Amino acid sequence: MGLTLFEWFQKPLCQLLFFIPLTFIVLVLVRPVKADNAWMIAGIVYGCFIVVNTVLIGFADKPWYYFLISLGFSVAYLIAIGVLIPALIKIMKIEGAEESAMIFLLIIYHPLALMLMMFLKWAYFKVF
Secondary structure: OOOOHHHHHOOHHHHHHHHHHHHHHHHHHHOOOEHHHHHHHHHHHHHHHHHHHHHHHHHOOOHHHHHHHHHHHHHHHHHHHHHHHHHHHHHOOOEOOOOOOHHHHHHHHHHHHHHHHHHHHHHHHHHO
16 A cells, blocks of 8 residues: 655655755745855754654654664765755856855754653653
8 A cells, every 4th residue: 555645745855855855945934145144044954854854753663763764864865965065056047156055953952852752762661
């Protein structure tokens, strides 16, 4: 039988394939004036990716597999955005330097958020 939308979106690869185009759609719709603003918007969308990914680990059948795959796709997301955003900045002729990705230091919190969610899931099933 076919996968439901929720089952499809539980896969980290599908989340990646959703959020990368979403980053560009948001950037095109918002039309930032400065390159720093473009990077900030991309970082906010990346933060949304982290939140969705972290919440959905609670539904994973194999949480450690999901954890490791999620971190891999998170790094892949950063590499893809790091290559594609400078190109979009050139295409859209946005002012400023093409390199300003300090917001992507959010990746530091991704493993912590995933581990916290795994702990909360474990604690919930121990108590109830």
